[in-house]
Amino acid sequence: MFPYHPQGYPFPYFNYQRVPHGYYYPPYSEGGWGWWHGALESDESRRLPEQQRLTFVLVHGSWADAHFWDGIAVVLRSQGHAVYTPEYAGHGTDPNKNVTHAMITKSVVDFIIKLNLREIVLVGHSFGGSVIQKVAEQVPDRIKRLVFWDAFVLKDSESVADELPPPTRQGFEQLRAGSKDDTIMLPFPLFRDLFVNTATLEEAKRFYTSVSPEPAKPLFEKLDLKAFYMLPTPKSYVYFYQDNVLPQGEGFGWNPHMSTRLGQFRLIVGDGDHFTDTRTRPDMVAKKLYEAGRD
Amino acid sequence: MFPYHPQGYPFPYFNYQRVPHGYYYPPYSEGGWGWWHGALESDESRRLPEQQRLTFVLVHGSWADAHFWDGIAVVLRSQGHAVYTPEYAGHGTDPNKNVTHAMITKSVVDFIIKLNLREIVLVGHSFGGSVIQKVAEQVPDRIKRLVFWDAFVLKDSESVADELPPPTRQGFEQLRAGSKDDTIMLPFPLFRDLFVNTATLEEAKRFYTSVSPEPAKPLFEKLDLKAFYMLPTPKSYVYFYQDNVLPQGEGFGWNPHMSTRLGQFRLIVGDGDHFTDTRTRPDMVAKKLYEAGRD
Amino acid sequence: MFPYHPQGYPFPYFNYQRVPHGYYYPPYSEGGWGWWHGALESDESRRLPEQQRLTFVLVHGSWADAHFWDGIAVVLRSQGHAVYTPEYAGHGTDPNKNVTHAMITKSVVDFIIKLNLREIVLVGHSFGGSVIQKVAEQVPDRIKRLVFWDAFVLKDSESVADELPPPTRQGFEQLRAGSKDDTIMLPFPLFRDLFVNTATLEEAKRFYTSVSPEPAKPLFEKLDLKAFYMLPTPKSYVYFYQDNVLPQGEGFGWNPHMSTRLGQFRLIVGDGDHFTDTRTRPDMVAKKLYEAGRD
Numbered sequence: 051m052f053p054y055h056p057q058g059y060p061f062p063y064f065n066y067q068r069v070p071h072g073y074y075y076p077p078y079s080e081g082g083w084g085w086w087h088g089a090l091e092s093d094e095s096r097r098l099p100e101q102q103r104l105t106f107v108l109v110h111g112s113w114a115d116a117h118f119w120d121g122i123a124v125v126l127r128s129q130g131h132a133v134y135t136p137e138y139a140g141h142g143t144d145p146n147k148n149v150t151h152a153m154i155t156k157s158v159v160d161f162i163i164k165l166n167l168r169e170i171v172l173v174g175h176s177f178g179g180s181v182i183q184k185v186a187e188q189v190p191d192r193i194k195r196l197v198f199w200d201a202f203v204l205k206d207s208e209s210v211a212d213e214l215p216p217p218t219r220q221g222f223e224q225l226r227a228g229s230k231d232d233t234i235m236l237p238f239p240l241f242r243d244l245f246v247n248t249a250t251l252e253e254a255k256r257f258y259t260s261v262s263p264e265p266a267k268p269l270f271e272k273l274d275l276k277a278f279y280m281l282p283t284p285k286s287y288v289y290f291y292q293d294n295v296l297p298q299g300e301g302f303g304w305n306p307h308m309s310t311r312l313g314q315f316r317l318i319v320g321d322g323d324h325f326t327d328t329r330t331r332p333d334m335v336a337k338k339l340y341e342a343g344r345d
Numbered sequence: 346m347f348p349y350h351p352q353g354y355p356f357p358y359f360n361y362q363r364v365p366h367g368y369y370y371p372p373y374s375e376g377g378w379g380w381w382h383g384a385l386e387s388d389e390s391r392r393l394p395e396q397q398r399l400t401f402v403l404v405h406g407s408w409a410d411a412h413f414w415d416g417i418a419v420v421l422r423s424q425g426h427a428v429y430t431p432e433y434a435g436h437g438t439d440p441n442k443n444v445t446h447a448m449i450t451k452s453v454v455d456f457i458i459k460l461n462l463r464e465i466v467l468v469g470h471s472f473g474g475s476v477i478q479k480v481a482e483q484v485p486d487r488i489k490r491l492v493f494w495d496a497f498v499l500k501d502s503e504s505v506a507d508e509l510p511p512p513t514r515q516g517f518e519q520l521r522a523g524s525k526d527d528t529i530m531l532p533f534p535l536f537r538d539l540f541v542n543t544a545t546l547e548e549a550k551r552f553y554t555s556v557s558p559e560p561a562k563p564l565f566e567k568l569d570l571k572a573f574y575m576l577p578t579p580k581s582y583v584y585f586y587q588d589n590v591l592p593q594g595e596g597f598g599w600n601p602h603m604s605t606r607l608g609q610f611r612l613i614v615g616d617g618d619h620f621t622d623t624r625t626r627p628d629m630v631a632k633k634l635y636e637a638g639r640d
Numbered sequence: 641m642f643p644y645h646p647q648g649y650p651f652p653y654f655n656y657q658r659v660p661h662g663y664y665y666p667p668y669s670e671g672g673w674g675w676w677h678g679a680l681e682s683d684e685s686r687r688l689p690e691q692q693r694l695t696f697v698l699v700h701g702s703w704a705d706a707h708f709w710d711g712i713a714v715v716l717r718s719q720g721h722a723v724y725t726p727e728y729a730g731h732g733t734d735p736n737k738n739v740t741h742a743m744i745t746k747s748v749v750d751f752i753i754k755l756n757l758r759e760i761v762l763v764g765h766s767f768g769g770s771v772i773q774k775v776a777e778q779v780p781d782r783i784k785r786l787v788f789w790d791a792f793v794l795k796d797s798e799s800v801a802d803e804l805p806p807p808t809r810q811g812f813e814q815l816r817a818g819s820k821d822d823t824i825m826l827p828f829p830l831f832r833d834l835f836v837n838t839a840t841l842e843e844a845k846r847f848y849t850s851v852s853p854e855p856a857k858p859l860f861e862k863l864d865l866k867a868f869y870m871l872p873t874p875k876s877y878v879y880f881y882q883d884n885v886l887p888q889g890e891g892f893g894w895n896p897h898m899s900t901r902l903g904q905f906r907l908i909v910g911d912g913d914h915f916t917d918t919r920t921r922p923d924m925v926a927k928k929l930y931e932a933g934r935d
Contacts, residue, residue, distance in 0.1 A: 102546065217903060239874065243906035251692065251935050284534065291586070291881070294907035299594060299889060299896040306594040313512060316538035317589035319616070321909070345546050397841065579829065586881070594889060601889040608807060611833035612884035614911070640841050 102344045104171050105132040105194075109158055109185070111176025111201070112264045113236055113245070114325075115142040118175070121332030122339070129340070136161035138181070140265040147231050151268040155184040162189055171343035173197040176295070176324065179308075180204050180273060187277040197342045199288040200295070200324055203308040206275040210268075215302055226266040233263035244295050249326040257325060285315040286342035290322035318342045397639045399466050400427040400489075404453055404480070406471025406496070407559045408531055408540070409620075410437040413470070416627030417634070424635070431456035433476070435560040442526050446563040450479040457484055466638035468492040471590070471619065474603075475499050475568060482572040492637045494583040495590070495619060498603040501570040505563070510597055521561040528558035539590050544621040552620060580610040581637035585617035613637045692934045694761050695722040695784075699748055699775070701766025701791070702854045703826055703835070704915075705732040708765070711922030712929070719930070726751035728771070730855040737821050741858040745774040752779055761933035763787040766885070766914065769898075770794050770863060777867040787932045789878040790885070790914055793898040796865040800858070805892055816856040823853035834885050839916040847915060875905040876932035880912035908932045 106126055110118040119135040126133045138157035140149035158181060162170065170193050174182035179201025186193055202210050211219050225234045236245070238258055246254045289305035296303045309315060320327075320338045327335050401421055405413040411432040418428040433452035435444035453476060457465065465488050469477035474496025481488055497505050506514050520529045531540070533553055541549045584600035591598045604610060615622075615633045622630050696716055700708040709725040716723045728747035730739035748771060752760065760783050764772035769791025776783055792800050801809050815824045826835070828848055836844045879895035886893045899905060910917075910928045917925050 215900075240904060243874070243876075243904060247906045247908065248931060284538070286538075292907060292909045294905075297896040297900040300900060303896070306592040306598070310510075310592040310595060314535060314538060315589075316542045317587060317618075318542065319587045323907075341543060579833070581833075601887040601893070605805075605887040605890060609830060609833060610884075611837045612882060612913075613837065614882045636838060 101129050101131075101340065103130050103132075104340070104343050105134075105167060105169055106339070106343065107134045107136065107158070107162060107167060107170050107172050109136065109138070109172070109174045109178035109181050110141075111174075111178045112269065113241075113261045114175075115260070115262075117142075117260065118325075118328060121328055122336050125332050125336035126340070129336070131340075134161070134165065134167065140268075147233050147263070147265045149265050149268065151180070151184065151271045151273060154181055154268055155188070158182075158185045159188045162192055168192050169194045171195050171197060171339075173199060173339055173343070174201045175199045176201055177210060177269070180210055183275055183278045184273065186281055186283060187275075190281055190283060193283050195284045195286060195343055197286045197288060197339060198309070198312070199339065199342075200290055200293045200304045201287075201308075203287075203311045204273055204275060205311060206279060207272050208275075209270050209272045211270045212272075213296070213302070213308065215297060218296075222266075222269070229263065229266070231263070232266050234266050234269070235263040236261060245325045246323060247294060247326075248292050248323045249330065253326065253330065257329065285312045286318060287312060287315050288318045288320065288338050288342045290320045290324070290327070292321060292323040295324045316342060396424050396426075396635065398425050398427075399635070399638050400429075400462060400464055401634070401638065402429045402431065402453070402457060402462060402465050402467050404431065404433070404467070404469045404473035404476050405436075406469075406473045407564065408536075408556045409470075410555070410557075412437075412555065413620075413623060416623055417631050420628050420631035421635070424631070426635075429456070429460065429462065435563075442528050442558070442560045444560050444563065446475070446479065446566045446568060449476055449563055450483070453477075453480045454483045457487060463487050464489045466490050466492060466634075468494060468634055468638070469496045470494045471496055472505060472564070475505055478570055478573045479568065481576055481578060482570075485576055485578060488578055490579045490581060490638055492581045492583060492634060493604070493607070494634065494637070495585055495588045495599045496582075496603075498582075498606045499568055499570055500606060501574060502567050503570075504565050504567045506565045507567075508591070508597070508603065510592060513591075517561075517564070524558065524561070526558070527561050529561050529564070530558040531556060540620045541618065542589060542621075543587055543618045544625070548621065548625065552624065580607045581613060582607060582610050583613045583615065583633050583637045585615045585619070585622070585633075587616060587618040590619045611637060691719050691721075691930065693720050693722075694930070694933050695724075695757060695759055696929070696933065697724045697726065697748070697752060697757060697760050697762050699726065699728070699762070699764045699768035699771050700731075701764075701768045702859065703831075703851045704765075705850070705852075707732075707850065708915075708918060711918055712926050715922050715926035716930070719926070721930075724751070724755065724757065730858075737823055737853070737855045739855050739858065741770070741774070741861045741863060744771055744858055745778070748772075748775045749778045752782060758782050759784045761785050761787060761929075763789060763929055763933070764791045765789045766791055767800060767859070770800055773865055773868045774863065776871055776873060777865075780871055780873060783873050785874045785876060785933055787876045787878060787929060788899070788902070789929065789932075790880055790883045790894045791877075791898075793877075793901045794863055794865055795901060796869060797862050798865075799860050799862045801860045802862075803886070803892070803898065805887060812856075812859070819853065819856070821853070822856050824856050824859070825853040826851060835915045836913060837884060837916075838882055838913045839920065843916065843920065847919065875902045876908060877902060877905050878908045878910065878928050878932045880910045880914070880917070882911060882913040885914045906932060 108119045108123070110116060116135040116137040123133040123135055136158050139153040140147050172182050172185065172193050179198045182196055183204060186196055202213060204210065204213070211222065214222065222234055226232065229235070241258055241261060242254045246257050249257065287305060287309040289309065293304065298304065301307065309317065318338050318341045320334060322331065322334065403414045403418065405411060411430040414430040418430055421428045431453050434448040435442050467477050467480065467488050474493045477491055478499060481491055497508060499505065506517065509517065517529055521527065524530070536553055536556060537549045541552050544552065582600060582604035584604065588599065593599065596602065604612065613633050613636045615629060617626065617629065698709045698713065700706060706725040706727040713723040713725055726748050729743040730737050762772050762775065762783050769788045772786055773794060776786055792803060794800065801812065804812065812824050816822065831848055831851060832844045836847050839847065877895060877899040879899065883894065888894065891897065899907065908928050908931045910924060912921065912924065
């Protein structure tokens with residue numbers, strides 16, 4: 051059995067009438083790629099490695115804020131891409147930790163609409179995967195491609211917590227119960243071994259200073275994702291094989307466990323872990339996100 | 346349970362009386378490796394990295410023809426290997442697309458016999474895996490080692506289509522039903538994301554010009570493979586970890602799902618995808634095939 | 641279901657009262673890392689890449705002896721680490737092959753106590769994983785971290801043989817039955833394809849001269865590991881993705897099949913196989929063991 055195949059799940063490969071304009075490429079034709087030939091006409095793009103100019107919207111995960119993307123955004127912008135890193139409810143400077151998943155989604159949707167962004171490559175990392183699933187439902191026409199990077203792809207009616215191995219979930223429930231404001235704080239040993247396992251201890255400590263308690267509620271909310279699974283939007287999954295936030299196999303994990311729920315998707319693999327490379331190798335991460343996001 | 350273990354499946358490790366002559370190496374003995382010492386006697390092989398001279402027969406997969414191997418063959422020949430890339434029925438310049446799996450197998454078997462090839466390293470890529478399974482049944486004494494590269498290893502009485510996730514299979518059935526000559530053509534978006542996911546769009550487009558409709562019937566034929574599973578021929582599996590033509594896990598995929606059916610096999614892993622590296626990094630592919638094929 | 645979750649299995653993340661002294665790092669505090677700042681005070685550590693000085697005890701696996709570690713120990717010592725490679729019963733120069741798993745464990749425990757080693761990074765490779773599980777039960781206060789490198793992590797009451805695919809197990813049982821001294825010798829073709837698959841044939845032959853028959857009994861002994869699963873000792877798993885001694889998936893293998901039994905663990909991944917890199921790339925292996933072992 052294919053891992054996730056609800057009733058009425060469309061076979062995404064062949065709904066060409068629903069594929070975003072300009073995406074479907076008729077066999078044997080060489081034309082119709084105006085953006086590309088356009089890009090090649092400038093002198094600059096001849097000197098640089100060929101890069102299609104993309105509009106990235108980068109959505110971070112839990113125990114992070116929009117600065118998570120700082121290094122990667124610098125690299126992508128230096129290559130000519132437009133890069134946006136919206137902050138969302140309950141994170142960054144927002145003092146209110148009492149937020150819902152819908153409020154988080156609304157933050158990103160409002161950001162996209164206010165800036166009138168279009169042809170977006172919408173990237174979600176970790177918990178951000180569940181956010182871009184819901185954002186995509188609300189502004190599908192603005193999205194060129196969805197990119198999940200070691201990110202949750204939830205089934206309809208699932209919560210993020212439903213994808214955690216039982217001991218991890220129980221641990222999170224204990225931490226949640228012990229907090230005064232319904233948040234979960236990662237203890238350093240867990241952060242060090244699961245989120246920044248390839249980092250030096252110094253790097254891990256520096257990273258940890260930017261970790262703050264995560265609003266718990268959105269992790270346990272079950273999401274209606276029926277509309278998401280009807281979207282014909284092209285999708286990619288970036289998987290870093292030293293990422294061990296979830297066990298990779300035995301019924302859990304990023305790839306292939308959750309990635310295959312996307313139906314047809316482009317796979318890009320790197321050798322990083324969950325957090326470290328954003329700081330130590332932002333060029334590597336940027337390269338993988340570009341490979342995932344380009345046409 | 347071991348994934349595939351039919352009644353009477355021989356434990357391949359210990360049937361030394363059936364191992365091809367010259368392969369079994371008695372413990373603690375240093376002698377008996379004439380080819381090797383011979384190779385080292387020439388001046389040329391002293392200057393080059395040590396390479397055993399092999400005879401490769403390379404069998405391509407679906408949506409490809411023998412030119413699939415062009416770049417890799419150049420590299421392997423430059424290293425002193427003999428390389429053969431037989432075309433098979435329904436492919437290349439053959440105008441007849443109404444072919445069977447047996448006709449395809451016969452093309453390769455006839456090629457091997459006509460050229461009187463022996464001590465072959467027989468490599469199958471993708472669908473070509475099912476072809477070399479059947480070829481090996483017919484000319485076992487000519488084969489030194491079987492190498493499956495992201496290739497189907499079918500169970501007895503299985504078809505290639507049986508190894509596809511249900512949505513992929515249904516999609517192929519739709520495409521087949523819509524064709525006039527019982528073929529399946531890959532739409533570009535599917536080809537781009539599943540077969541050449543790591544390529545640039547330009548590379549993907551260039552590659553796609555060589556893709557032509559694939560005869561459908563051989564993909565759906567169930568094969569009798571009882572004889573294959575009695576062969577003591579040494580086997581290798583080359584797995585590229587960005588290959589996502591099949592999901593890798595959850596009951597599907599190249600490795601370990603199909604590779605483990607080989608019993609004892611030598612695993613070689615690379616970082617490529619299904620098609621791209623044949624053109625962009627033929628030296629990398631050649632190196633992996635050599636590592637899989639050497640004694 | 642989480643793969644292994646016996647009754648009473650503690651959720652290791654949150655038992656901080658049981659975490660070895662000095663390991664738990666209170667959120668938002670920058671202090672308390674004396675060893676690190678100490679290390680940075682010397683001129684030498686400023687010139688070298690930053691390395692915490694560790695005490696490694698390296699426990700080899702089957703068909704190997706303590707010389708397995710020679711190259712890796714040279715590299716680690718050159719980086720300032722203390723490295724110990726105890727030999728254990730039935731191996732090396734020990735003429736007695738009639739040993740038990742308990743005797744093997746005792747060899748390592750006695751070695752550690754005799755040399756009064758403390759704050760140990762205890763590394764087990766392959767079968768050595770089951771040894772460090774039992775050693776950890778006996779000298780838990782001396783161990784800073786357990787590192788499993790493509791190593792068995794047995795469930796309570798399991799034997800190493802229980803983790804072998806049935807055909808492999810049957811093959812070993814045949815070899816055992818055919819021996820005069822209750823040992824198992826690896827035939828060269830199996831060793832070459834499963835243990836040193838990435839090696840050249842010359843390297844494989846050279847390696848094979850150091851392989852001697854392995855006492856069979858300890859591989860088939862079921863171990864009481866209840867105490868192991870109560871230990872709060874930090875744990876790491878090093879996985880080399882070309883290691884195919886066990887199939888990696890479908891209910892078998894190093895990672896994630898056995899690694900996830902550790903509960904919370906730090907994952908480090910490399911591109912090697914089971915044996916080859918100890919001789920061809922000891923610096924790579926040393927780097928991965930350091931990444932797994934450091935705080």
